[in-house]
Amino acid sequence: METILEIVQYVRGHLNDGPPAIMKASGEGKKIVGTYCTYMPWELVDAAGAIAASLCAKSDKPIPAAEEHLPRNLCPLIKASYGHALKDTCPYFHFCDVVIAETTCDGKKKMYELMNLMKPVYTIQIPQRADRPEDFDHLKREFQGVRRYLEGIAGRPVTDEDIRRSIALRNRERMALRALWELSAFDDPPLSGLEVHYFTEYMHFHFDKESAIPWLEEQVRKIRSAWEGGERRGHGGKPRVLVTGCPAGGVVKVMEALENAGALVVCYENCGGQKELTWLVDEDRDPMDALAEKYLAIGCSVMSPNVRRMDALKYLAGRYRADGVVEILLTACHTYAVEAYGVRNLVQSLGKKYLLVETDYSESDREQLATRMDAFIEML
Structure with a gap:
């Protein structure tokens, strides 16, 4: 039986499968x-x-x-x-x-x-x-x-039937990703936040969903089984951090700094994390009505007021028992910058610590990030 680490290593080893797959698909006329x-x-x-x-x-x-x-x-x-x-x-x-x-x-x-x-x-x-x-x-x-x-x-x-089949497939993917994230709700989670990020990246660039979704479901089952069998990886007792704000894919350095400082990222509310997974598409409604309803529920800062995001943060902070919240603000992202004031007030009203990190894609602030994260984790 594979260990959890071996499963993670497999995922990391296949994060670059996307380019040859997309070239092959294009060559086949798709x-x-x-x-x-x-x-x-x-x-x-x-x-x-x-x-x-x-x-x-x-x-x-x-x-x-x-x-x-x-x-x-x-x-x-x-x-x-x-x-x-x-x-x-x-x-x-x-x-x-x-x-x-x-x-x-x-x-x-x-x-x-x-x-x-x-x-x-x-x-x-x-x-x-x-x-x-x-x-x-x-x-x-x-x-x-x-x-x-x-x-x-x-x-x-x-056709409507084409859309219904696709809705069912994508809902199945969302439920598989939810099950992956649910592992982070454990007291001693089997995966770090960075490792969950690797899984979500893997799913983004494996385009045959008919095979990728059952694969993910099986990996989650194996990880849960290994954890229930007693396999532990030293994540218990670490300060638990929820990450929110701008899309985080280009600033993984923030999560690296957090986990290097001794924290455990237990949830990404950002795009690419839980933001889109919260609502499934209603499979019993007219398919176009159901799609509009589902996507309108996304708590993006383009919405004013953005009630869905605040509600989601409150729920996720409780569900994953976050000790603190780190908000990522990409330089010159005005909607998230203004919304950060309300997020800070919400987080503090929940009795949790809050840190706003403004950054960009450069590597020049890695040392500063490490210092700030060390100080933030000490507060937790």
Whole structure:
């Protein structure tokens, strides 16, 4: 029987399977849809018989090239996204046929105008509120537009039955990822926060969901079985930290600093973590209504007011018994920057410690991060 460490090592060894897989799929004539955001209705892409590939946006290497066209005082995620496309250093962008984008911030939507000069970009106009009937109607109309656009790419109708099958598949993936995260609720979790991150990255870039989802379900079963059999990895008794804020994929250095300081990251509320997993798509409703309802519930800082995020933070902090909350703020991300005041007040009202970390994709603040995390963990 594999140990938990052996399972983790397997995952780490296969984090780069994506580029050859996407090249193979493209060579076989499959349509590739590039995406950036959790507001992307993955189910519609699946239903059209296409592959949804998350595009590169997590490295500082392409940023100097991006700054030849974009302002320097812009979010690093936006600059990295554009720089990778501009320099053709993202295999997923290279092989994608189209990009389906979204208006989650002003910087991104203007950048997409420039990206459209390199690849066709279809932009979903996300409503700025989520609490009115007209917001639901707006997003449903936008998703209907995405459906028609994908039908044009696929060269065939995308039927309600196609969408229902895709909804069931993606819900199964969400439930498998939830089961993975539930391991972090244990008193002595079998995985560190970084290791859970590796699993989620693995799932992002293994595109055959019919095989990847049962694989993940089996790994969670094996890890739980090993833990119940007495295998421990020394995570018990560590201060438990919830991470929130901007997307964290490009600033894994923050989680590394936290866990190097002796903490255990037990939950990511960020995009790529629990933010999108909280709600399943209702499989009993009209499929387009169900998709609009589910994606409108995402607690992104584009929403004003952003009640869903605050409710989710309150729930997750209790569910994972967090001792403290670290909020990641990417430089020049104004919506999350302003919202941080409310997050801090909420966290402190729960009797938990709070730390705001503003950073970018450079390596220059690693020592400063280590110092700040050491001090924060001592407080816990």
